[in-house]
Amino acid sequence: MITEFFKDFDFKNFWSECSYSARDYISVLADDEMIDSVEKELGYKLPGSYIQMMKSQNGGLANKSVFPTAEANSWADDHVAITGIMGIGRERTYSLCGERGSQFMIDEWGYPAIGVYFADCPSAGHDMILFDYSNCGKDGEPEIVHIDQENDFKKTFLAKDFETFIRGLKAEEAFEEE
Structure with a gap:
């Protein structure tokens, strides 16, 4: 497999192996047909680095789950945390088109429809991580942002792209406070 993304990145200890992850997040490996179908349903071209990652494990909980921020949010003064990364599919509760996927967050929780919500946070829906297509259009390379529902859906820039976000976790x- 030719890897365009994540050169020199060790995924060996990236994913958390637990029953919750297997039951609610990890989908069968994403194939081209599923990727096309999900992109059509969501209305956005998914980032190549995300697709590559989902072809090796399609969603799950990450062992490194905290991303530093330059500004405070409803979770912490200096970081955001993720629970899991949604896989490409429909069958898991936390997959992009699943029961609690991206469109659910827009329709049921009122999150802004400016991209694809791909990672949930420990706040049980009160903040999310988003592929933000505001500056690049539906076929471009989205920035990664945190959307804080508790702070009037404030958008906080996290990373220029998905690979940078994953490497920054x-x-x-x-x-933890000392």
Whole structure:
């Protein structure tokens, strides 16, 4: 497999192996037919780095689940946390087109329809991580932003792209108060 993204990145210890992840997040590996179908349903071209990652494991909980921020949000003064990364599919509760997927967050929770919500947070729906297509159009390379429902859906820039976001995730312990 030719890898355009994540050169020198070790996924060996990236994913958390637990029953919750297997039951609610991890879908069968994404194939081209499923990717096309999900992109059509969502109305956006998914980032190549995300697609490549989902072809090796399609969603799940990450061992490193904290991303540093330059500004405070409803979760913390200096970071956001993710629960899991949604896979490409429909069958898992937390997959892009699943029961609690991207469109659910827009329709039921009132999140802005400016992209694809791909990672949930420990706040049980009160903040989400988004592929933000506001600056690039539906076929461009989206920025990664945090949307804070508790703060009037405030948008906080996190990373220029998905790979940068994944590489920037840190262990929770790095942000625990002493």
